[in-house]
Amino acid sequence: MADTIPYRCPQCGGDILKTSAEPHSLSDLKNSVCAKCGRRFSEDDLKSHAAKIMDKLIRDAFRRK
Numbered sequence: 001m002a003d004t005i006p007y008r009c010p011q012c013g014g015d016i017l018k019t020s021a022e023p024h025s026l027s028d029l030k031n032s033v034c035a036k037c038g039r040r041f042s043e044d045d046l047k048s049h050a051a052k053i054m055d056k057l058i059r060d061a062f063r064r065k
């Protein structure tokens with residue numbers, strides 16, 4: 001599950017954001033698409049959710065250790 005992170009798609013309501021690689025920073029998330037409808041997320045979309053996404057990534061990273 002390294003390539004998916006929780007997200008709410010504004011187009012289809014899907015909650016999985018698929019990334020091309022395991023994201024380590026917001027720039028990695030720019031190429032992300034909705035796993036359900038394939039909607040590409042803009043930088044603005046990501047910025048509005050950046051805090052939430054990064055919080056989740058950081059918490060997961062700690063949990064793995």
Ligand SMILES: [Zn+2]
Pocket residue numbers: 009010011012013014034035036037038039
């Ligand atoms: Zn979608």
